[in-house]
Amino acid sequence: MTAALLFDAGLCLLVLVVAFSAVAGRGLFGAIAFFIIYGMLIALAWLRLEGVDVALAEAAIGAGLTGMLLIGAWSMLKQLGVSGLPGGPSVPLRIAAGAVSGLVALALAATVLALPDGREGLSPAVAESLGRSGVDNPVTAVLLNFRAYDTLLESVVLLIALIAVWSLTPRAVWGGVPGLAQHARSDGVLSMFGRLLPPLGLVVAIYLVWAGSSQPGGAFQAGTVLAAVWLLVVMAGLYDEPPASSRNLRLALVAGPGVFLAVGAVGAAFGVFMGIPEGFAKPLILSIEFALTVSIAVTLALLVAGRPRRPA
């Protein structure tokens, strides 16, 4: 017990130190590096709290993918000749912002400590209805059945983010190929990994979606794995990004939210919009999860690739 307590205390201390370093660091790159480490430590913290689903999502999206987006933005800034942080807010404003953040953190901590013991929140209600949700993993039951509209809106937010990135495209390359051309020796080590890892990644991703109905896993985690596989394939120079005007690509982008909305509409016919009909819950939820996985993977990969830069 003491060893676990020591570990948790050390982890909390590390999280605080790394968070402070990410915010207070001088260089942009250092701040990004600390932000990624912060994401990994938070994933560890979620593991300690037995929130494996959240830990997976935090490690894959919070640390991995967001880190990659930030590094991409940093390298763009560097190409534009912006090397350091701009002047930024004045010192009094920073102190005020820090004080407000500290107060919010203290208030949150006080609230958590003030919660009565043995209170389980909504988990008894979830456990009670789990049998009717079509899946055995309570997290998946909440995300895709009880509060399906939250997840639907999340998947739409991702799509809107990509549209925002694409809207920065100059007219000359509108609908063109995202990102810069990648070169790698076709007999090189990277090409070998680019051929060796994708099948493994595909299996892991399908397993993650399938396992999501009874164990930790799901569309967001699997989608991130698929996106990473695609990024590796592109960076190894095996395939190029598809042009943004490609019809198949756009179908893949809207497949997840589309299937989700269609199921929601069927639910409306049975009485409640976004209500999953009880007898068909498992096949419906799995269809949504697989369609969402494809859309999330494509959206995340294209977010990393950035706006179109070359004519189709």
Add this chain to the structure above:
Amino acid sequence: MIALDVMTVLLVCTGLVFFVAGTAGLLRFPDFHSRLHALTKADNLGLGFIALGVAFQMTDAWSVAKLALVWMLAGLAAASVAQLVARAALDRLPDESGGEHKG
């Protein structure tokens, strides 16, 4: 039971030594590629020892196989990332020595 625990402690400690060595190399080695070398080689070996140590705590063969798979995948991922980092450095190093670089 005690013998298994001793094996675990010994192997995990060996793994930690490799991690410390890799980190020392990252901090102390003179140039970019040596530092990358220290990091990737030592950490993969360290992770292998730790996985092997944890395997002695597992009760079934399935979990041991999963640990082996985790080590293998982490190794492959680390190797791919090392390649990417090294390539990025190749692109950048002429830049740092004053040459013009586009891309």
